[in-house]
Amino acid sequence: MVKKSFRSASCFVTLLSFALLTLTVSCAGNTPVGKDNITVSIEPLRYVMESIAGDRYNINVLTPAGASPETYQLTPQQLTQLRESRMYVRMGTLGFESNQLNKITESIPHIFSVKASAGLTPLWKEGYGSESDSINTDPHTWTSPINMKTIAKNICEALCEMDTTNRELFSHNMKHFSEHMDSIDASVRQMLADVPTRSFLVYHPSLGYFARDYGLRQISLEHNGKSPSAERMERLVKQCREDSVRVIFLQKEYSERSVRAIAEELDAKIVVVNPLSYDWNTEILNIAKALSR
Structure with missing residues (x-):
């Protein structure tokens, strides 16, 4: 009687193990494992x-x-x-x-x-x-x-x-x-059609192709990968005033302190952007919205 019960229990464990193995293999087929x-x-x-x-x-x-x-x-x-x-x-x-x-x-x-x-x-x-x-x-x-x-x-x-x-x-x-x-x-x-100010200031010159394709002018604080000198900053402020710049784009990797002084002097709004974002659509449309306001 004991031997029969033992054999039944052993058989149950074997069947259960097989069922679990089958379920595991089946579930594995629904995962991205094996993709190139x-x-x-x-x-x-x-x-x-x-x-x-x-x-x-x-x-x-x-x-x-x-x-x-x-x-x-x-x-x-x-x-x-x-x-x-x-x-x-x-x-x-x-x-x-x-x-x-x-x-x-x-x-x-x-x-x-x-x-x-x-x-x-x-x-x-x-x-x-x-x-x-x-x-x-x-x-x-x-x-x-x-x-x-x-x-x-x-x-x-x-x-x-x-x-x-x-x-x-x-x-x-x-x-x-x-x-x-x-x-x-x-x-x-459509957003940029009636925008009177066609120039914008950016810390790192990453929006040149956007500016070219939509008839805008990108003015960059950074030059040759370096922060602007006092002399360059003075020239840029003058240029931005002449162009009525109202938006300064700042990549999220940079601190707002790098553009805060010039923003106050121009009474311009600082807009943080991330051209390297996966959410490319949102970034491009937000850039256009910022310029259209």
């Missing part, structure tokens, strides 16, 4: 990539929040992530890309390396060298909805080449993304 990795340089590229690729890939971002993509140093863990990725999407204009990543990706034979800014017309940095030197171009190409359409097109074409099975999905998503960029572009133009 794609690595991108900055958060706005993750926004574009996820818009085009959907949830087909795990997207890793190299530049963490608050870090400068001009000077950021990669960690060993990030280098491992990069080597394990099927695709790496670089903006192609950022300091840490040219300083660290170009040679690294050349040593990874299996990776698709994509320059997202290919085909864009560059802006040249004021006060730098000749226009034949690509180092002197404004790297912030993603701050324009018009540019973002080209960036997305480059990413979509690369995805279609790498993953032909999902080509139809990528093309479908690209179409919707392009329409969305057109909608944002139209909203920005």
